[in-house]
Amino acid sequence: MVIQRNFELRLLWPIVLLGLCLWGFLNLAGEMMEGDLHAVDEWLLSWFRTGGVGGAAWGPRWLPDVMRDITALGSPTVLILTVSAVCGYLMMAGQWHMMWLAAGSSLLGWGVSIALKHGFARARPDALFHGTLADGYSFPSGHAMMSAVVFLTLATLVARLAPRTRLRVYAIGVAAGVSALVGLSRVYLGVHWASDVAAGWAAGAAWAVLVWMVAHRLHLGQGRSQ
Structure with a gap:
């Protein structure tokens, strides 16, 4: 009975998390299309500027x-190199x-992002x-x-190979931290509204x-590599 309950909880939390991420994205998208976020977005963008706008x-x-x-770190070049490196590791691990x-x-x-x-x-x-090309x-x-799609997804997959919980938490925590910094940098550099970044995080986390x-x-990562 305890084993069955633990199994149900393991299935429940990702479904709840997925639902929350999708709800967050759809809510932001709806508010953005109605123009309700524009004032907040402009205020946050100008807040990063000395003397305000301009x-x-x-x-x-x-x-x-x-x-x-x-x-x-969120550029196509770095992401392609990261995916290639992790895929190489998974191949060598027999996964x-x-x-x-x-x-x-x-x-x-x-493709979904585009x-x-x-x-x-x-x-x-x-x-x-703009503080950088965009x-x-x-x-x-x-x-x-x-x-979020790349770092969080790869971290969650690699974490399935980790033998201890703290290693899994570390991998996912680092991935989440890098994604957070990338998003903040986009607002700081003035190439995105804050709601763009929040929506990107929500969609990327849902994907992961x-x-x-x-x-x-599919029970991937549970077998021992050769």
């Missing part, structure tokens, strides 16, 4: 460069099915805010979403949970 980003002179380095799941889910997540951007077609903040549509933030559920359903 001012330089606040902080020491070296901080914008640091933020550009951080935002690069071929998990490797294909990691590669396929990352590629499909990128589709969402074109579907909502929200304009970016004015170019006078083009295309704004909602959801591709860097925020894809950093969904991939974890697939891996759990």
